[in-house]
Amino acid sequence: MHERRIERLLTCAALSSIAILALIILFIFKEGIGAVRHTGVLNFLVGSRWSPSREVFGIFPMIVGSLWVTVGALLLGAPLGILCAVFLSEFAPPKIANLARVSVQMLAAIPSVVYGFIGLVVVVPLIREYLGGPGFSVMASSIVLATMILPTVISISLDAIEALPSSYKEGAIALGATKWQAVAMVILPSARSGILAAVILGMGRALGETMAVIMVAGNALSVPTGALAPVRTLTSGIALEMGYATGLHRQALFGMGIVLLLLILGLNLIASSVGRGVRR
């Protein structure tokens, strides 16, 4: 009897997270579908004009903005994070490895507004001085986000690499491979599904980050024309205007929430199927 009660409790706990997810999705759709219908799905998605006071809602620049910034963050952050994980697991002397691990954990504990502030006072002026443009840009956001996803990418790829049986590496070395050859030809390929998972989680973080991006992206409503152009992402678009929005405008912001949700779900699905493919 007791056993059964515990079992039920656990079932409830498990189901509650599903229920919460379902309720959130339901709520966002319920709140947002009105504006999407009013504008038309196609116009909402590919319209390039966003003017809430005139009830024109086209979110294309923000979709492109989110994707640009995320891709930029991954281009910078993923290789750096993976290489760092390889160094920590295979090459680093134990003392340095420990120090680096602790630093990575600390990096994950820094609040995002602090990253944004550092981006604002360091990265933005540097870009403005040396590369031109207003400084608030795709590049600034990507650099800040790349730093923010490092802890995720590093710690999960590190787990993936360390989960490999040590016989893989030993075998490669016994066959005469150098340390780097063992890493490049045996370890990284065998750990690729875990590393992919690390990159995908990093991508989720980059796509969803809001505060830091508002501070360094410039939030312009045009489709970014290059790495130095200002940009507005879906998340910062929602956060910027949520406080003021009423009526249709508010619904349109929830509509952006729907798009963001679908975007992240879609990317996760693609990623997990790719992950399965890789494992086979």
Place this chain on the structure above:
Amino acid sequence: MLAKVLVRILMLLAVACSLCVLGCTVERRGEHSITVAGSTSVQPFIEVLAEEYAKERPDVTVNVQGGGSSAGVRAVLTGAAELGMSSRALKPSESAVRGILMAQDAIAVVVHPGNPVLEVDTVTLRKIYTGEITSWQQLGWLDRRITVIAREEGSGTRGAFDEMVMEDAEVWPGCLVQDSNGSVRETVAHDRFAIGYISLGLVNASIRALSIDGVDPCFESASSGEYPLVRPFLFVVKDEPEALAKEFIDFVLGEHGQAILAEEGLIPVNARTAN
């Protein structure tokens, strides 16, 4: 089985939610506290006033919250705040509430202190913000791209600027958007080629305000009505405000309150109701 479990979960959630709501309400409705919410342009001034008010009435706490003019109106309508703050005239769609003019504020168009351009007229300013004029050369300086900075859609300052400068023209989508007077000021202070607009009361030495249509932005020109970019700061109330809220309004409209506002760079008004 599954249905039963789901029902239970929903009940639990409902209990949790109602507890939350209850908790918040208890916290907010202290015996002697009023909540003022709304425009982030008015907020710093009301915070100063609230501090001063606490000296006169230590038993009353004035909570000041931001969120923007529209949020202020909404907060008053839902009862989340006793008083709203608005930095723009109320819209026809907001006829359920009433505005009480507490002061007027001028919007200053600001540039980097190293910028040699001293004045701009409203038409040119509009062209800068519609993206027709993109280079400082067209204003008699270097051939460098103007970094145009606007406020986010819905903010009181943006609303007032759009109404007074843009008229029916649409703001160029490529301009930077910053979400407070402070960040506009910071950005302009560090970018030689930037132009932005902020509350006149918040102009300091890190930036320089341009003359508009030949009139220097200052306290005198704004109160005389010569300076073109002047907007109202309103308290937003529903029906007749409660005693405590009424007392705070009277304090702000009184001699002492108005003197503080004038000291902080706003244009004081005599007590009167604006619609």
